[in-house]
Amino acid sequence: MGKLIDGKKFADNLCNKIAEEVIKLKDKNITPGLAVVRVEGDPASAVYVNMKAKKTKEVGMHSVIKILDKNTSQDDLLKVVEELNNDKSINGILVQLPLPKQINADSVINTINPDKDVDGFHAINTGRLWTNIDSLVPCTPLGCKMLLLDELKDLTGKKAIIVGRSNIVGKPMASLLISENCTVTIAHSKTENLKDEVKKSDIVIAAVGVPEMIKGKWIKPGATVIDVGINRIERGGKQKLVGDVEFEEAKKVAGAITPVPGGVGPMTIACLLHNTLVATCKKNNKEIPKFF
Numbered sequence: 194m195g196k197l198i199d200g201k202k203f204a205d206n207l208c209n210k211i212a213e214e215v216i217k218l219k220d221k222n223i224t225p226g227l228a229v230v231r232v233e234g235d236p237a238s239a240v241y242v243n244m245k246a247k248k249t250k251e252v253g254m255h256s257v258i259k260i261l262d263k264n265t266s267q268d269d270l271l272k273v274v275e276e277l278n279n280d281k282s283i284n285g286i287l288v289q290l291p292l293p294k295q296i297n298a299d300s301v302i303n304t305i306n307p308d309k310d311v312d313g314f315h316a317i318n319t320g321r322l323w324t325n326i327d328s329l330v331p332c333t334p335l336g337c338k339m340l341l342l343d344e345l346k347d348l349t350g351k352k353a354i355i356v357g358r359s360n361i362v363g364k365p366m367a368s369l370l371i372s373e374n375c376t377v378t379i380a381h382s383k384t385e386n387l388k389d390e391v392k393k394s395d396i397v398i399a400a401v402g403v404p405e406m407i408k409g410k411w412i413k414p415g416a417t418v419i420d421v422g423i424n425r426i427e428r429g430g431k432q433k434l435v436g437d438v439e440f441e442e443a444k445k446v447a448g449a450i451t452p453v454p455g456g457v458g459p460m461t462i463a464c465l466l467h468n469t470l471v472a473t474c475k476k477n478n479k480e481i482p483k484f485f
């Protein structure tokens with residue numbers, strides 16, 4: 194039976210360490226500030242954004258939420274981003290995705306000052322990540338890397354498969370694992386024989402957004418399984434959250450596995466606060482604390 198990777202506990206620990214660093218910065222009259230922008234229209238986003246703001250305040254940071262009408266134009270959203278770029282009390286800016294159809298998400302992301310881009314989605318940060326230049330790293334893959342390093346200590350030589358090729362998770366995850374000396378496969382909806390690819394892998398990162406798509410019997414015995422999926426399904430007349438991995442079956446063969454909820458989810462917010470702290474330290478020429 195595989196070990197459960199407790200992402201909630203790891204994230205709580207990380208948030209405590211961040212809060213200690215925030216106290217030290219405040220002693221020097223520096224308060225890290227995070228702004229989250231949400232355009233109305235996606236109900237799940239409202240829940241996520243409120244959770245982000247709550248945690249931001251809990252670690253002692255300054256929190257701003259901007260909620261814009263669902264019919265907001267591209268120009269109006271860009272103006273809000275520009276204002277936050279120029280706001281000295283704000284060190285991190287996150288525009289919650291998805292955005293409504295009238296808005297071009299790429300141009301919004303690339304309008305954020307790269308030094309305040311705590312999502313790490315700006316093309317400059319993407320380029321820095323892939324060329325091993327110090328960058329703000331996308332939160333979910335960063336959280337997955339922290340959990341993997343905590344569990345396995347050294348990833349050198351491991352065969353890793355990432356199922357999903359999104360800009361938010363799959364692609365940056367690949368870069369991070371290459372830097373940790375893994376041999377990386379990125380699989381996606383057109384991959385042939387996904388089962389055989391997964392079976393060969395010591396590390397499985399599931400980030401496809403399809404409930405329980407990765408079957409338990411595909412998992413190599415002893416492998417480490419990181420499930421990024423958060424899917425709301427109905428089972429036995431009840432609403433339930435499940436990941437992209439068939440958890441109960443996978444748990445029987447995996448060496449270690451993240452549950453859903455309580456695995457990767459809490460790490461994403463902790464890493465957002467981590468990135469806000471990093472952006473604040475860089476801006477103020479303060480040493481960046483090492484947490485992992």
Ligand code: GUN
Binds near residue numbers: 288289291333361
């Ligand atoms: N929507 C789902 N995940 C994310 C994320 O990590 N960042 C942003 N900005 N939006 C998201």
